[in-house]
Amino acid sequence: MMPGTITLNGFLGKDKRSLGTIIKADEQELDRLEISAEEIADRMQYFTDASFSTFDGTITLEEFFIIETETTRGRIPCPYSHGGMFRKSVTKLTNTKNHATVTWTSLNIHLIKEHHFFEGKGSSFRLEPALLVKALF
Ligand SMILES: [Zn+2]
Incomplete structure (x- = not known):
C-alpha cells in the first residue's frame, strides 16, 4: 500500500483536500x-486513439477539433496499484469553435474512467470537468 499511497499523493498537487473529498x-x-x-x-x-498513429503530427476531426498526441517509450503504472499499465502519451486538443484547449495523458483517461479522479488542484495534469466538457463536445 505504501508506494501506491505515495505515488497517488503526487497527483494531488497543492490540494489540501483528501482524495475522497476531491x-x-x-x-x-x-x-x-x-x-x-x-x-x-x-x-x-477516441481522440487519443485517432491521433495516435499520426506520429506526432496534428489531425483535424469532426471539423472543429485539432488533436496532437506525443508518445514516449515505456509505460506508467496506475497509482492505485492494481497493476494497470499505461502507455506514455500526451494528447493536446483544441476546439476551434470556442478556443478551449485541454491536454491529457493516457493515464488521465484511465483515472477519470475507472477512479473518477481528475487530480488535485495545482497538479500539473489536473483536468477541470467543465473545461473538458467545453473542449471535447
Ligand atoms: Zn487504476
Missing part, C-alpha cells in the same frame, strides 16, 4: 454538467 466534489460537478466520467473518458480515448 473525487466527491468532481462527481457533484459531473452531475451539474449532466455527464458521466465514462462519457468524458470515452471521448478522450
